[in-house]
Amino acid sequence: METQQYVTVSDLNEKGEWQTFELLHEDNFETFNHEESHPLEGRGYCITLNDKNRMVEEINQHIQNYRHLQPSLARTVEEGYSAVHIVSSESAAGSLRVGLERPKLVIGFPDSFSIGPLWRLDEEAGQRFRKEWLYEHINDEQDDFKYENKFANTLREIEDIPGQVPIYIWYGNNPDEQTGLRFLLFLLRNKPNDIFLMNSTELYERYITKDQLIFHTGHIEPTDLKLLFEKNRKNPPITEQERIQFHREWNTLAETKEVLRLWMEHEIKGVKENHFDPLIIHTIEMLHQEQEKKDYIVVGKVIGEILSRTNEGMNAFFLEYRIRDMLYRGGLELKGIPKSMRHYRVKLR
16 A cells, blocks of 8 residues: 555555565565565465554554655645644534635544543543443444544644644534544644634624524535635634643543533533433434324434434434433334444334
């Protein structure tokens, strides 16, 4: 695989070209060059996912160590990005890439910070703890190791940001991006860059319209994001005192035990993980009332109904986890296999 970008196990499976070479002595490994060697024909080996993940980590470490020596990347760093934009959403990052003018770098954090443990998330121990909790509770239908790879690669991209470029952090008034804002500022604590905060909810209301409420950066059209950036780009960066305050708030969050967070009264508040259970039950009851005869309802429909009626910024996969938990405890009846919200149906007992 020839690339200057960080890779995942999925990239290795889909884009990598596999060849087998045989070395007569282990010392030859240090000087081995596949371009000067001939692969074995008709020979191959099975490689486990765990081993592929170890290979990916090794590859990415080498990319990070040497990518600055690659001509195209070295030239980009030398000329300088006009800005680096970071947002706690991959979909919002896609909109920023489309809407904002080049040259710029956009980093989208591949996580939903409103759910799952935050304990020591800025450390490897906390990242393992969070990964294990998500693996055991959240069925997001991702390939094995994809979340782990993308999380680690995003940390590398943030670490790689040149020290001379301004950094813009985009966030809305929702628990995902507000929590992500504090985590990102903590990760950037040793960077000398000027950092600018772009509250997309407030900017949208100020410059676009007050008639429509927008709580997520990803819900804003690329053309509108460009306008918001142009309107706000000359505002001053956050002060050192503001940075310190956000760092304190992150340190507090990183010691909490809750796995569900809401944005309430301008604060991130942890709540019990069954906080949405009564709403789920009420929604199923309402959908039953619309039926001629009480019958099973596709879980995806239940979740879609909830999301369409609220602005709380709920995570669809967390709602699906709560439905499964109620199934396990006997509060709901099941039809189908709960491998995804599209594959099974539920009804009240």
